[in-house]
Structure formats: structure tokens, C-alpha cells
Amino acid sequence: MSSHPFSVPAEGTYADRQLAEALYELAASPSATTLSNVPFARQVQLGLADQYLETVDSAALSEPATWRLQVDFFRACLGPFSVLDLSRDSGGSYDVSVWPHSTCAGVTLDLYEP
Numbered sequence: 001m002s003s004h005p006f007s008v009p010a011e012g013t014y015a016d017r018q019l020a021e022a023l024y025e026l027a028a029s030p031s032a033t034t035l036s037n038v039p040f041a042r043q044v045q046l047g048l049a050d051q052y053l054e055t056v057d058s059a060a061l062s063e064p065a066t067w068r069l070q071v072d073f074f075r076a077c078l079g080p081f082s083v084l085d086l087s088r089d090s091g092g093s094y095d096v097s098v099w100p101h102s103t104c105a106g107v108t109l110d111l112y113e114p
Contacts, residue, residue, distance in 0.1 A: 020096045026061075027087035035062040048074050048081065 022037040040058035046069060047053045053069050060066040064084055071079040 016096055021092075024087055024090070024092045027084040028092070030062050030064050030084060032062045035059075046083070 019038070022034070026034040026038055028034075035058075038061075040061060042058055043055055044058050044061065045052040045055050046067065048069065048071060053071065056066055064082065067084045068080050068082045071081055073079060074081060
């Protein structure tokens with residue numbers, strides 16, 4: 001795996017960082033090889049925020065189209081949405097955290113009526 005600037009909190013482990021790196025490599029170059037480096041369950045649920053939208057077979061996750069969620073809008077952005085696109089576009093620079101979050105780790109957006 002390549003080297004990326006990850007930030008792992010004290011509670012995190014080397015294995016946590018390796019998993020995050022494997023996910024980034026899958027996003028950057030989806031293939032059966034990069035998929036095999038991520039220990040997915042047989043079936044995976046994909047979603048946005050606290051809503052699962054699709055359940056897919058993990059073998060299909062090497063195909064970028066599998067990651068595309070057909071949602072018109074979410075948090076003031078227009079869909080469809082792809083976790084692979086978001087991860088790939090980060091350039092491999094993001095934080096790794098291993099504890100429960102009360103909200104999505106994304107930036108909070110203030111939405112105003114037009």
C-alpha cells in the first residue's frame with residue numbers, strides 16, 4: 001500500500017490506519033485486487049447519514065457504479081453520490097477515528113430558505 005498522510009487518534013491502531021489506507025486505495029483504483037485488501041462482510045449496506053439506502057454483495061464493490069447512490073439531493077448537494085468519488089477526491093488526506101460519532105463526520109451546513 002502507498003503512504004498517505006493519515007491522522008490516527010490515540011485510540012486508533014496501526015490496523016485502523018491500514019484499513020483506511022486500503023479503503024482509499026480501493027477508491028483511487030477500484031479493482032478486484034484493491035477490493036481484496038478490504039475485509040468487507042458478504043453483504044454491505046450503503047447509505048447517507050443515518051439511512052441505509054442499498055444492500056449490495058461485497059463482490060460487486062470493485063465496480064464504481066455499485067457505490068453510486070441514486071439520491072437527488074443531500075445536505076445542499078445534488079446527487080447522485082458516490083463514496084468512492086468522495087474518498088478518491090480527498091487525495092488520501094483525511095482523519096481516521098475509531099469511536100462512535102453522534103453525527104456524520106462531515107461539515108455541518110446551515111440551510112436557509114430561499
